Amino acid sequence: MRIGIAGITGRVGRLLIEEVLAAGATVAGGTTRTPEQAVGLPADIPLFKTMSELAEECDVVIDFTHADTVVNSAKSLVGTGVAWVLGTTGLSALQTKMLQEASGYVTVVHAANFSPGVTLVQRLAQMMASALPADSYDAEILEMHHRQKVDAPSGTALAIGQAVARGRGVVLADVRESGRDGLTGPRKPGAIGFAALRGGQIVGEHDVLFTSADEQITLSHRAFDRRIFATGAVRAALWTKGRDVGLYSMEDVLGLPPL
Ligand SMILES: NC(=O)C1=CN([C@@H]2O[C@H](COP(=O)(O)OP(=O)(O)OC[C@H]3O[C@@H](n4cnc5c(N)ncnc54)[C@H](OP(=O)(O)O)[C@@H]3O)[C@@H](O)[C@H]2O)C=CC1
Numbered sequence: 179m180r181i182g183i184a185g186i187t188g189r190v191g192r193l194l195i196e197e198v199l200a201a202g203a204t205v206a207g208g209t210t211r212t213p214e215q216a217v218g219l220p221a222d223i224p225l226f227k228t229m230s231e232l233a234e235e236c237d238v239v240i241d242f243t244h245a246d247t248v249v250n251s252a253k254s255l256v257g258t259g260v261a262w263v264l265g266t267t268g269l270s271a272l273q274t275k276m277l278q279e280a281s282g283y284v285t286v287v288h289a290a291n292f293s294p295g296v297t298l299v300q301r302l303a304q305m306m307a308s309a310l311p312a313d314s315y316d317a318e319i320l321e322m323h324h325r326q327k328v329d330a331p332s333g334t335a336l337a338i339g340q341a342v343a344r345g346r347g348v349v350l351a352d353v354r355e356s357g358r359d360g361l362t363g364p365r366k367p368g369a370i371g372f373a374a375l376r377g378g379q380i381v382g383e384h385d386v387l388f389t390s391a392d393e394q395i396t397l398s399h400r401a402f403d404r405r406i407f408a409t410g411a412v413r414a415a416l417w418t419k420g421r422d423v424g425l426y427s428m429e430d431v432l433g434l435p436p437l
């Protein structure tokens with residue numbers, strides 16, 4: 179399988195090279211805005227400035243870049259037959275809509291977190307949220323990442339929040355409380371709260387807490403090595419072979435039954 183890597187110079191992009199090769203697949207090429215400045219990449223990997231050029235060389239693109247690229251990438255991949263494994267987070271509502279529209283024509287696997295552990299945490303959070311009454315158990319999601327991270331709350335925190343909202347039968351946007359500061363007033367009943375910390379080189383930490391007057395239950399995930407995201411994304415890329423167009427999740431890749 180010929181796998182392209184969008185954002186090949188990035189923290190995840192560089193690990194993807196190693197993981198694609200370890201899986202016995204071919205690195206068909208990568209995108210970077212500045213091929214002439216790309217250092218430390220294997221010399222035999224073709225570098226391109228655009229997704230369109232990369233798509234001509236591969237069966238699937240793994241994309242860990244920036245939310246600003248999503249609309250152009252969606253347009254570039256429609257009609258090519260190339261699958262899209264997208265890990266980029268921080269997407270706006272418009273970018274998410276474009277992604278959904280593109281999945282009518284492209285096989286897309288989109289996950290805010292390609293680790294199997296976080297995929298399970300999302301499921302467990304949904305199950306807990308449906309079992310614990312929202313008026314007694316306050317749900318709060320805490321995440322911490324490295325100092326370079328540009329979006330907050332993390333895509334994973336938001337995905338866990340979506341899972342909690344699903345479990346409660348509510349819409350996350352209606353109950354979300356983020357970035358509390360100043361005279362906030364008391365916590366709203368049924369709110370799903372988010373807090374984001376940044377520092378050092380933390381790979382990714384997520385906790386979801388359900389707290390009542392009498393007890394607290396916490397689900398925690400710690401990523402020790404960024405490689406877990408690259409191995410998961412390569413697994414998703416291999417999984418796309420022969421799939422129909424559509425929008426898939428890491429739960430689909432892991433073969434988990436619907437909740
Ligand atoms: N789903 C998951 O499991 C995970 C998701 N992520 C997400 O993946 C994304 C990338 O993370 P990470 O590798 O740490 O980030 P980096 O900043 O290290 O890498 C991103 C790469 O994308 C390219 N890029 C950045 N901005 C743009 C732009 N506006 N247009 C085109 N290319 C751009 C850059 O390459 P160049 O400068 O060479 O063009 C850069 O090297 C983030 O959204 C992050 O949250 C991260 C880890 C796990």
Ligand SMILES: O=C(O)C1=N[C@H](C(=O)O)C[C@H](O)C1
Pocket residue numbers: 267290291323327328331332333334335381382383
């Ligand atoms: O930017 C990162 O590093 C990460 N981003 C993803 C997110 O926003 O959830 C996944 C992981 O936590 C690392």
